Amino acid sequence: MQFATQIKELIRKEMLLEWRSKYALNGVLLYVVSTVFVCFLSFVSIEKLTWNALFWIIMLFASINAVAKSFLQESKGRHLYIYTLVSPISLIIAKTIYNSLLMIGLTLVALMFYSMVFDFPKEADVLMYLVATIMGSLSFATIFTMVSAIASKAGNGGMLMAILSFPIIIPVLIVLIKLAKNAIDGLDRSVSLDDVGLLALINVMVMAVSLLLFPYLWRD
């Protein structure tokens, strides 16, 4: 199979599986919605600074749960079958693309519900905030996909995933929160360009390292 067709078929397979069971998507959506609601019941109304921080904390935990399943939940037999068919590079690219799409969808739905419950701050730069959420979803997807691959190989599910991914995600999260805060304060867009660039750079770096390392991880 060609490289591009491999990736396309793998993404199609992921979507098909998801569509059949609808377990992960609905589960994570319900997770986000209930967390937002619990936060609403305990906070009722919040300041701008907390608004932003709370959103990213909810997204952090939701995305760990959403992306962790990408490698952890595949059965051993299906793994082996896929490995005989496709190259490791196309597998990691397909998983990352699928997780990115999933994360972008999830984050947008979460943001919609979140700003419905807690009012979106006035004078905020909505477009810039959307850019920040999309950059955030991409970073979460790239980093968590690789970490979940590592954690699944170690064969010790959820806890290891959290321990391994938190120190890696914190620098990204700090830049993200700063970028999102700039957007909420309605600052001029030129102020945030550096942060967008830095996030893009970190994403490219993580992606490059993942592509280099995954073939080694893949061989058992």
Added chain:
Amino acid sequence: MAKSWWKILCALLVVYSAIAGLYFPLKPGVESINHGKLNPNQKLTVDVNGYNTRFNQEQNLAFYLQDHKQLLKADSIIVVNASEAKAVFVLPEAFGSNTLHLIGTGEKDGLIVLTEAIIVDNAMVNKIYGLRKDALPNQNIKADYFGFPYQHNLYETSRNLYFHVPMWFGMIVLFSISVFFSIKSLLTSSALDDIKAVESVNIGVIFGTLGIVTGAVWAKFTWGAFWSFDVKQNFAAISLLLYFAYLILRNAIDEEQKRAKIAAIYNIFAFPMMVVLLFVLPRLSDSLHPGNGGNPGFNAYDLDSHMRMVFYPAVLGWILIGYWIYTLLVRVRVLEQNNLNHD
């Protein structure tokens, strides 16, 4: 013996830097001043509290007030004891800036300065005016003994520079060794490379912890709390978490070859993140550390030649000590492994 010359060297360097760093006194400086109200054309008495000064032994002690450019010499000086003196100034009509620096000169103590010592009310500031044009005496500006520069607020804790900073240099070098051997172990899948990678992390983590502890103690004395919300402090802690996660990941896997491979992959994956944490992100925001957020760096003018004579040997010595401990740990682990194979 010929092979281990560097071990003798690093032991000597560390012992030298520890002794020299603690033994030599600080140079004199102005610790604090007290003064009354500033009135135009009136006398102002300034009580000067010196640190390590010898006011009572000075022949030509003189004090000056300095606005943005010009100098006003004290008319009379009463020396109380070695570290206390009263300087009486006759104030001009107005000053040229809002803050005045206090400068003292003497034959033994050289030039001592307290920057922004006196704040002037706006009523007495006139940018056109300035002080009288007195000139500093043309004499040696350095103290007549070997000592480290006096740092306001830091006092004797500036000696911590020879212990706190070398820890980070040591940690970075050890983690770099670790990532090098992780890459190598992925390519060769040799057990020895894996042992080297994990043992350098083991000792690197200890260096990092020592760096955090020495930093926290230093912060308590200068910033007022063991943990301030300082980017470098936070990121150093997070990068340590990365390597603790690496060690825990190793514990989670029993099978040796699998453990070597997966741990190596995580190590290589984490290393660029540590570089971002320690070298990129702190540059983007303010820190209380010297050299950030408008604070002067140690290199700018504080790290004088006397400090360098202790600081550079300390850095080299501690890096080599770290490397030495790492080689010892590797040898112990290899011997243990051989024993297991024989049993």
